[in-house]
Amino acid sequence: MSTTMVAQSLASGILVGALYGLAAVGLSLVFGVTKILNVSHGELLMLGGYTSFWLFTLMGVDPFAGIPLSMFALVIIGLIVYQLLFSRLIKLPTEDKIRTSLLVGFGLGLVLQNVALRLWTADNRGITPSYAGAALTILGVRLPYVRVASLVIAFVFLVALQLFLQKTYTGKAIRATAQDWEAATLMGINVYRVYLLSFVLGTALAGAAGTLVAVGYSVEPVMGLHWTLKALIVLVMGGIGSIAGTLVGGLILGVTESAAAVWISGNYRHVVGLVIFILVLLVRPQGLFGAKEG
Amino acid sequence: MTAKKGISLALLAVGVVVLLLIPRLGVSDSLLNLLILMFIYTMLATSWNILGGYTGQINLGHAAFFGLGTLAARMLYTAGRPLPLALLVAGIVPAVFSMLIGVPAFRLRLRGDYFTIGTLALSQILYITVGNVLPKITYLPMADIQNYQILPRYYIILALTLFTIGAAYALVKSRLGLGLVAVRENEDAAESLGVNAFAHKLLALAVSAFLGGLAGGAYAYYQASYYFNYTFSPPWSLEPVNMAFIGGVGTIHGPIIGAVFFVLLKEWLVLKVGEYHLIIFGVLFILVVLFLPGGLVEAWERIRRVIVRRTRAKVTVSPACARDNGLPGN
Numbered sequence: 001m002s003t004t005m006v007a008q009s010l011a012s013g014i015l016v017g018a019l020y021g022l023a024a025v026g027l028s029l030v031f032g033v034t035k036i037l038n039v040s041h042g043e044l045l046m047l048g049g050y051t052s053f054w055l056f057t058l059m060g061v062d063p064f065a066g067i068p069l070s071m072f073a074l075v076i077i078g079l080i081v082y083q084l085l086f087s088r089l090i091k092l093p094t095e096d097k098i099r100t101s102l103l104v105g106f107g108l109g110l111v112l113q114n115v116a117l118r119l120w121t122a123d124n125r126g127i128t129p130s131y132a133g134a135a136l137t138i139l140g141v142r143l144p145y146v147r148v149a150s151l152v153i154a155f156v157f158l159v160a161l162q163l164f165l166q167k168t169y170t171g172k173a174i175r176a177t178a179q180d181w182e183a184a185t186l187m188g189i190n191v192y193r194v195y196l197l198s199f200v201l202g203t204a205l206a207g208a209a210g211t212l213v214a215v216g217y218s219v220e221p222v223m224g225l226h227w228t229l230k231a232l233i234v235l236v237m238g239g240i241g242s243i244a245g246t247l248v249g250g251l252i253l254g255v256t257e258s259a260a261a262v263w264i265s266g267n268y269r270h271v272v273g274l275v276i277f278i279l280v281l282l283v284r285p286q287g288l289f290g291a292k293e294g
Numbered sequence: 295m296t297a298k299k300g301i302s303l304a305l306l307a308v309g310v311v312v313l314l315l316i317p318r319l320g321v322s323d324s325l326l327n328l329l330i331l332m333f334i335y336t337m338l339a340t341s342w343n344i345l346g347g348y349t350g351q352i353n354l355g356h357a358a359f360f361g362l363g364t365l366a367a368r369m370l371y372t373a374g375r376p377l378p379l380a381l382l383v384a385g386i387v388p389a390v391f392s393m394l395i396g397v398p399a400f401r402l403r404l405r406g407d408y409f410t411i412g413t414l415a416l417s418q419i420l421y422i423t424v425g426n427v428l429p430k431i432t433y434l435p436m437a438d439i440q441n442y443q444i445l446p447r448y449y450i451i452l453a454l455t456l457f458t459i460g461a462a463y464a465l466v467k468s469r470l471g472l473g474l475v476a477v478r479e480n481e482d483a484a485e486s487l488g489v490n491a492f493a494h495k496l497l498a499l500a501v502s503a504f505l506g507g508l509a510g511g512a513y514a515y516y517q518a519s520y521y522f523n524y525t526f527s528p529p530w531s532l533e534p535v536n537m538a539f540i541g542g543v544g545t546i547h548g549p550i551i552g553a554v555f556f557v558l559l560k561e562w563l564v565l566k567v568g569e570y571h572l573i574i575f576g577v578l579f580i581l582v583v584l585f586l587p588g589g590l591v592e593a594w595e596r597i598r599r600v601i602v603r604r605t606r607a608k609v610t611v612s613p614a615c616a617r618d619n620g621l622p623g624n
Contacts, residue, residue: 037407088584098407099352103583106354110532111576118570225528229418232411267426274415281412282398
């Protein structure tokens with residue numbers, strides 16, 4: 001096994017891992033604040049990818065420039081989904097809310113997956129702008145520009161989200177609600193508006209992640225469950241409510257998968273992450289980096 | 295209560311007799327195939343319901359148990375082992391496997407959602423792994439295919455279905471079954487009354503996995519050919535949940551009604567709208583979860599209550615009284 005090959009797989013792992021982190025941070029935000037565990041997060045991400053695909057193929061919009069548009073589309077979809085479905089669960093006790101939201105998300109995933117199948121067929125779709133094939137080569141390690149750009153963008157999003165949650169008044173309201181919604185209510189925070197905002201912020205992040213997946217890799221209707229599981233794995237590893245933890249969790253998952261592909265077999269790339277997930281769930285359910293849950 | 299029980303028993307007996315006689319009436323094979331599908335789906339929904347409905351532990355990876363059942367039964371049956379042994383092992387393998395997630399998840403008193411996403415992950419692990427290790431189509435033995443007999447399959451799967459329903463009934467009506475419901479309603483309160491929540495959840499999981507595997511065994515005996523990993527695919531996880539909820543979760547007859555309704559509606563929708571039927575099922579499922587959590591059973595109860603109230607009102611309201619109150623007299 002050559003060093004270049006190892007370095008290459010490490011690099012590929014980091015590049016895809018950043019996207020896992022971005023996919024997970026939306027799910028984590030929604031779950032942390034609203035206690036809605038939306039297992040159709042992967043399908044929402046897929047819709048983000050298809051939005052960019054349409055923007056590119058039908059209107060020639062550059063995928064990176066189109067990120068705000070695909071986020072906007074997912075804000076609208078998020079609003080509809082929240083108002084129609086998840087807002088009905090928001091007043092349930094936590095246990096019931098999680099359980100029912102799992103079921104609703106499961107059903108919604110099925111619906112979205114089949115809508116995508118009708119709209120875009122079962123084919124793998126990718127976005128191929130003129131610069132798609134170009135790559136940076138450092139010491140024999142090939143780094144495609146689009147994936148490097150995706151890594152940078154994912155990182156920017158995570159930092160921006162961190163700053164938003166730490167520095168702004170609205171961000172503080174979100175954190176307060178996540179910690180203790182009753183106390184937040186007493187402080188004059190409209191928690192229902194915070195729930196709505198967090199949910200929509202989560203779907204917008206899914207939209208951005210979907211675009212980056214479509215441009216760096218590809219999208220297809222059955223990808224939803226796959227990406228939901230990736231996000232859940234990262235969530236469980238990183239712990240809820242830690243953006244840095246989520247990013248690190250995503251990178252670890254990406255690198256581990258690449259390592260498994262090199263040393264075991266490419267076929268088991270996605271199994272390794274799931275096995276780690278089960279192990280973490282069993283051994284350290286609060287996450288590798290998360291604080292002990294109350 | 296006893297009169298109601300008597301009616302239920304009579305209906306059940308009539309139903310079983312009709313199902314036993316149907317093949318003798320010279321009906322088409324396609325009807326028998328449809329009934330077999332209903333039986334297998336009834337087994338799936340009933341087995342899911344023991345854990346998901348009665349014990350309140352949502353399993354989104356039931357395909358793992360169904361798939362392991364098909365795999366075990368198919369391997370043994372095509373290797374020439376007797377069918378009863380194949381079916382028994384089809385139940386045991388998933389029951390043992392289920393402990394892999396059950397023992398640690400329930401012992402650590404993980405919250406229910408951890409168990410749920412754990413099952414989702416486990417089923418996905420098996421789906422991918424089986425697809426890698428056995429990436430081919432499995433066929434029934436040549437002798438079975440050349441001389442495919444639907445009648446013995448019909449009767450054996452009917453028997454398995456009745457066994458599944460009977461086992462579920464016996465379990466939930468027993469002291470253990472009451473314990474399961476207690477754990478679902480309030481785990482701490484149940485424990486304070488001496489119910490061992492860990493043991494109860496584990497038992498429900500094992501029975502659910504065993505019966506789900508048995509359904510898999512039935513499928514492996516029935517289906518001439520399929521890809522080995524097909525029975526591990528996500529729809530086999532989704533459909534039992536869907537049927538149990540549409541019928542009425544946490545009741546014995548709910549999953550049966552759900553399975554029959556599901557199969558009929560699916561047949562009809564596939565003819566009418568083709569692949570769009572999956573979208574309709576997804577929407578239906580969400581609507582039931584949100585607005586009718588008791589499913590068709592609850593819907594029927596509501597309608598019945600309204601009818602009873604109407605008729606009672608008619609009986610008790612005398613014409614004179616009705617006239618004074620502006621009600622329609624009888």
